[in-house]
Amino acid sequence: MPETTTIVTDRITPLTAAAPASREGHFAWLDLRGIGADALAPIVQAALHHRIDGLLSDDPAVFEGLPPTVRRILVLDEPAVDGFPYDDVDLVVVNDRAHLTSPHVGHTPDRGVHVVVSDAPTLQEACEVVREVPWTLLTFTDPTKIPLEIVIAAAENSGGRTVTTVTDVEDAGIVKLVLEHGSDGLLLAPRSADDVVKVARIVEHEAEKLELCELVVDAIEHIGIGDRACIDTCSLLDKDEGCLVGSFSTGMFLSCSETHPLPYMPTRPFRWNAAAVHSYVLGPENRTRYVSELKAGFPILAVRSDGSVREVRIGRVKIEKRPLLSINATTPDGRSINVITQDDWHVRLLGPGGSVNNVTELRKGDRLLGYVPREARHVGLPITEFCDER
Incomplete structure (x- = not known):
């Protein structure tokens, strides 16, 4: 007062x-x-x-x-x-x-x-x-x-x-x-x-919060070489903080920041090893962009495992050829969604309660955290129309 x-x-x-x-x-x-x-x-x-x-x-x-x-x-x-x-x-x-x-x-x-x-x-x-x-x-x-x-x-x-x-x-x-x-x-x-x-x-001070849900892993497949991106931000990220990425606009997975120790390299607490370059990533104002479009200075949403959100700025996007892993999961309403990540043990996705899951150790039936938008997308903007993504 x-x-x-x-x-x-x-x-x-x-x-x-x-x-x-x-x-x-x-x-x-x-x-x-x-x-x-x-x-x-x-x-x-x-x-x-x-x-x-x-x-x-x-x-x-x-x-x-x-x-x-x-x-x-x-x-x-x-x-x-x-x-x-x-x-x-x-x-x-x-x-x-x-x-x-x-x-x-x-x-x-x-x-x-x-x-x-x-x-x-x-x-x-x-x-x-x-x-x-x-x-x-x-x-x-x-x-x-x-x-x-x-x-x-x-x-x-x-x-x-x-x-x-x-x-x-x-x-x-x-x-x-x-x-x-x-x-x-x-x-x-x-x-x-x-x-x-x-x-x-x-x-406007109302903190944005997303309603995250549990995704059930259906299948994991090694699919060979492709281009994947690391997203380096201008902020230090928390251990349960990730970005939302996915192959489909109908559902995204919560990737884990590189804040957890690795045996062969130091942590990168500003980075997400995000996904393949075709993937959607969620930004401010409920807009998605392709990973391949991201550049230094662009805003992106950092999302915690409780759904709380903050805007961070990209400092660098690093695209390299790496072995890729395709992960299919089912949303609570029965939709099938996908994310393609680098096929390596140090790449992680977040699960319920902020649990950390190495992608190469995922098994059918494992539970991950994700976000299921209600709308389809056209040039990154939400739109109510029929859209079948496979």
């Missing part, structure tokens, strides 16, 4: 209070200053529709008629005059921390300070402010993210929330991930309603 404060001389002492609460995880604010009248209405409507956390302006008239589901943030260059209307404002952000002592700011529901970080002294100020006030709005003049990392570290366990100004939607995605946690909030000046939709997707 956000906090309000009482003033002790020129310092701020955080106290728990019943201010409007942000949704858990990351959130977005939109900067409405400078947006023309024609663009303002569709941007505000998009913000309400996509549950944007806050709208920021230096004109309180912008907030008239807005529902309480959106946080209304007023930016003040100077302390307010007597009689300033705060009825439609949830949070006041001042551009000078000294103005927090103004009685016209002190009676507002919630308060914050905007700090422009351009050098070492202003970075120090940001680190102090983030531990003193409930909300710190940050603007960085240089493109490096190191100052933001320092402020995020200073804010740890302080109870204060950071909101960082971003230049565009791409920058928003980067700022969200700084120091893994990222800035709590992102402030974007949208150019159109499309920007609102994009930033809403970036801060």
Whole structure:
């Protein structure tokens, strides 16, 4: 829950209070200053529709008629005059921390300070402010993210929330991930309603989870030489983490990362020895790609044995000729699916409970973990149509 404060001389002492609460995880604010009248209405409507956390302006008239589901943030260059209307404002952000002592700011529901970080002294100020006030709005003049990392570290366990100004939607995605946690909030000046939709997707915090199922092995066959791919990611993978691959769009197998010890070589905790080059691999937004299409920088889904999912980026795809092994299995609804892997003991598939199964030791009746999409695929996209894969 956000906090309000009482003033002790020129310092701020955080106290728990019943201010409007942000949704858990990351959130977005939109900067409405400078947006023309024609663009303002569709941007505000998009913000309400996509549950944007806050709208920021230096004109309180912008907030008239807005529902309480959106946080209304007023930016003040100077302390307010007597009689300033705060009825439609949830949070006041001042551009000078000294103005927090103004009685016209002190009676507002919630308060914050905007700090422009351009050098070492202003970075120090940001680190102090983030531990003193409930909300710190940050603007960085240089493109490096190191100052933001320092402020995020200073804010740890302080109870204060950071909101960082971003230049565009791409920058928003980067700022969200700084120091893994990222800035709590992102402030974007949208150019159109499309920007609102994009930033809403970036801060969407609901963790994706796939419903995995048990596959029963029917047959294993040595099929000779072919091209298989290793997928090296830019992330370190967990022991029960794999990528979903398969010959058919109707069912995929959960391959195991090379995080488990091998007798003749070190582990490669960033790698999946994925499958033959024709295989489908599951990526973000329920889209598949052929293994042969993957390149450095592409996103792919890392899936754990409990079905939890995260996006990782590919650092390299290595395709080599190797002996191949064809594995057929049956899904819970009776469909027959297939994966073709390298025919070697060190290639592994995950089973129930995260069990590790060397492909060359699989036997008929063994159980593996997989994913059974409901739709067929056309150019990697789900589509409801008849599709017979064999």
